Amino acid sequence: MSIEWVNGAIEEIRAWGRSKNVAVDADEVRLLCDYASDYLDVSELADFTPGTFEQLLLDIYPRKVIAPPESAAETVAAARTLVDFLLDSGEIGTKMAARMRAKIDEIAPEMPGALADTSKFGMAKSIFGAMGADEADPTALDAAGAPGSGEDPLGVPLHRLRGVTADDDCECPGCSPLPAVRLAPPEEVARAAREVGLLRDAHHVVGWMRDGGRTPTVRGALRVRDAARITKELGVAAPATAWHLAVALGLVEVSGAAMTVTRAFRPLPSREDHDVLDLWARTVAFVTDGPADITGSAEFDHELYAVHDMLYRLQAPMAVGALREHLDEAWAGGRPGGDDPGELDAALEVLAHCGTVERDEDTVRLTPHGLWGLRETFTRMGMPAPVAPDPAEGDATGLIDALVGGIPAQQAERDIAAWLARRSPQEAAGELLGGVRAQAAARRGVAVTIIDRLGPDAEAAVRPFLDDAELRPHAVHWLAARDLPAPALTHEEALWASVDTLAVAMPATEDDHERFAGTLALAAPPAHVIEEMWQVDHPDVAEVLDLLGRHLADREVAKAARKAAFKARSRGIH
The missing domain is CATH 1.10.3540 (fold of a uncharacterized protein from magnetospirillum magneticum)
Structure with a gap:
């Protein structure tokens, strides 16, 4: 870690600036020293060379520092200030100072282009940029600690913001507030x-x-x-x-x-x-x-x-x-271990x-x-890291929110079991189905999946939902699967249920196309059903048919699905 010698150097440079009446951008100079220490094996000010500045400003900065090209002028100015200090303090001689200044003069017009060249970005910079950091305040990931905070006792690398004080709001993904997370029991x-x-x-x-x-x-x-x-x-x-x-x-x-x-x-x-x-x-x-x-x-x-x-x-x-x-x-520019x-x-x-x-x-x-x-x-590290509330302590809406959000399977099973354990079967079924009235198919699918775990004791809570057009097919299926009295579905209701079931599966296809295609190969709707689906009054019918058109192995049936999708959209337009 560079923190000790860098802190000492910054204090010396600040004192020198006050004595010489020179404006010192301490944050920029610190960043130069930090990166020189962490990546170029510089362990004291006397280790700086013209090559150090070239590597820092044209290689390390473009790879590591999220900063707009126009900020290059500030960094170059800080480099020149550092050279002035090195000369005045006796760390370097006049010939070395002249070589450094000449090298910085060469770097100055090239650095904005280097900062803008995405092919030079390091992984952290690329990731944060892809997540929307390019409109945020210039930020660097650093192993030296946050401004004024020093090094964490555990030696953890902290975010340090260029030109951002502790009172400022930074919107870059790496420095934005951490999301609330669900934790496994200790x-x-x-x-x-x-x-x-x-x-x-x-x-x-x-x-x-x-x-x-x-x-x-x-x-x-x-x-x-x-x-x-x-x-x-x-x-x-x-x-x-x-x-x-x-x-x-x-x-x-x-x-x-x-x-x-x-x-x-x-x-x-x-x-x-x-x-x-x-x-x-x-x-x-x-x-x-x-x-x-x-x-x-x-x-x-x-x-x-x-x-x-x-x-x-x-x-x-x-x-x-x-x-x-x-x-x-x-x-x-070449992987450390080759290609x-x-x-x-x-x-x-x-x-x-x-x-x-x-x-x-x-x-x-x-x-x-x-x-x-x-x-x-x-x-x-002193960063607020909130913990998300336990869905088992909330209502059905909170549980469904957590499950739709994509938590790990083990955590999902634990949450469902804990939520059900606090309710009778009737209470659970009533809350779940009532919580997804007029909701999206994905949420409805989560509720129905959980209710499938309940036995006949929940009948009294399920039966009233036979009067709900969207939940009726699922309620009929639930009752019939338990050999309880249930009405027969009409042809139109059965079609609607097919579309709704496929609509629930749509998000999963984004993550695993091959698995979904394999499932369809075993349980795809027959061609004559697909040809009728376009008439179903379901908000996701066109997307479902598109899905079938992309993933069905039978080319003719897939073509029929695409045609049906076109009909569904045409009907919606009219």
């Missing part, structure tokens, strides 16, 4: 954390080092030969990373070549839940702190905070292909081992315990 988080590969590896490595009486190198790193033996004997794939985590978690104290296992060290399975939760929160902070060597790709590691932050805000799976596109843009298409797959496997994300075929999302740990990280 006992489930602790149970899952005990099974996280990286956290277990850290405990195994410390136990192995302790039992063998081994010591680290003079700089506190794991010896190469010990790392090889740990991999062979314990099966730990990345022992050096596990060792660094152990040190970060305080499982072991290192001073020079001396290693002391803390008295509080205990195997992970025997720890109390509250202790495991704290270790897990600190593990998530360690993983998302970009400069750490986590995935083996330096470029990807520097974006880990942005990726986790984005998944947290999305609250939904992200297509791996979309993530790959952002990486392709970020690494347009291996499996590089992202390997990185995601590492993150799965770290426990923060999980991959389901072609999508990736935060794990429930990863979500919990990231919220804890945000909280310890």
